[in-house]
Amino acid sequence: MSDTRTKHSFYVEQRTLDATDRPRKFLEAFAAVLEHSSYHLPLDVYSRASARCGRCAAECQLYQSTGDDQDIPCHRSELLLQVYRRYFTRSGALSARLTGGFTLTDEYLDTMGEAYYRCTACRRCKLSCPIGIDHGLVTHLARWLLAEIDLVPKALVVATREQLEGVGNTSAISPAALRDTCEFLEDELRENYNVDVKFPIDIEGAEYVFFPAVSDYLLEPDTLMGNAAVMHVTGGSWTIGTGNFDGINYGLFYSDRMMERIVRQEVDEVRRLKGRTVLIGECGHATRSAWFVPTFCGPGAPPVVNVVQYTARQLREGRLPLRPDRIEERVTYHDPCNIARSGRITEEPREILQAICRDFVEMTPNRRENYCCGGGGGTVSLDEIRKFRTGPMGRRKAEQIRATGARLLVAPCANCKKQLREICEDHQLDVEVVGLHDLVLKVIDFGEGRS
């Protein structure tokens, strides 16, 4: 098989290389998106008001380490804004007629393909833009348009195809394998904690229907056991549906079209099971894409809760029994961009950590202003760019972690965890990366009866 990386820094499918007539198809997709979605408003305002002050560059962790012009957020956004101005505004069309000006070419599209996958869409630069330009939104849109001409990393498409047209989830776990895994986790809990915790499957009428990042069933047993243990001790009514048990939504990273289908599938499963609430596991992008449930399914759609929010509420209301012994090692917390940048989930994990750890320290900056793990926007799935992710993209994060002197690094996000482990490996940091519920599990008081 030929190496499809000769043209792009990431692997693509053969059809990406075979695509023809791309500028025309890109503009057709652009026109359709401007007509049917909400991007016209921000693009129009940004293209008229952008002041090009360069403040965003100072805030970008990638630019901080590369100093490369192509990594200036405003420069990257300008790639798309230029196409917008030229082909979708009257003044752009007029000046093109007068001066010749800019023409969209295949090379330009390939440049965009590289640029928009060098950005994790972490949206940190928006905080420092005086004009309020959301460069993450521009990256999000540009990636969708590029995907419509098949310019998209292979890893993202293959996973989405498996989810929408294959077994039904991104890790290709069959319902039978899911049952086996859940039984195994129940056995583990019985052996290690002498407690009879259930992973309830296909229970109709449960309050919460659970969607973790499905990869947790393969990679993060402690997180899942922690989730189940919390549900057990708090008497939570929950279930896992065999029709759909994957919170992952790569649509958020490259296509609103895919995102809409995946969100609808999630809600369909909640309705099939007559559940009331979407319960998302420890996963940043799964949570953020589920926050689009009201967008795609209307105001009558089930509410969305992240499992960290659930646990924090139980703790606050005194329903989470904890043993007096705490986690002794120094612990720090990484805010996943997808839940923290908007400020929606920043305090809940800290309430929990302060209750269960003796030595909890913050990294700086944190909360809304936290640096991305370096693998955001789906780039963590691209193993072929690991050097880039943990190098220029992850350096800032590595420094942040090292400065805390922590032994345990908590990240309630499957993608962040994978990336952070690779950062710790590549930067020789002696730090263990864990989920939040991994630690909760260690200090839960299961009581005398234990069942």
Next chain:
Amino acid sequence: MNAWLEWARGPAFVFCFSFMVMGLARHVALTVWETTRTMRRAGDKSLPLAYIARATLAWLLPARAITHDALFTATSVVFHVAILIVPVFLAGHVALWTRALGLQWPAIPNGVADVLTILAVVTAAGLAALRLTAKATRAITRPSDYALLAALALPFVTGFLVMHPGLDPFGYESVLLLHVMSGNLVFVLLPATKLAHAALLPGTQLVAELGWHWPPDSGSRVGRALGKEEHV
């Protein structure tokens, strides 16, 4: 010269000033219209209004931003304050409005105007210097960014000379003509260039949020329009 001056202060001013008012109003009207349309079509109509309001105020009065990049922020804030206050509140300008339309509002003392005018020119030069010396900013700067700074500084330089004829080596009337015409130029540039942010800035935080509020079937509609609904 007198005829030219009359023309610059008369019809040219009226034209340029009206162009600015109508141009900025058009920006606002288009944005309000598109905002309403986006909101009406959005599947999720709930907005974090308190956050949007806070972010909007934070950038209209960017006191906190100074903690991130003190030199640039301070220069930029002084520049904005000076170029907004002097043209509107200079006693000589207020007098012109009073004579023409009978409108009147308090003026600032000429001494204060002098200081602000000097600050406007110095900070305009400072912003140009910062553009030249900051690597990232220089990389994304276009010639028009320098030209706009020069265009904005010119009415202040000439205005200062008009107020202090003793320092003026060129002759009062020619400098006054240049002052009026450079002011007129700024009026025209305001809606036609990135200076439009003067009218758009109060809405940009809301706009950024609304960009994420899509119609419920936006994805599938695009799929249908492109004839590839089932295409992963």
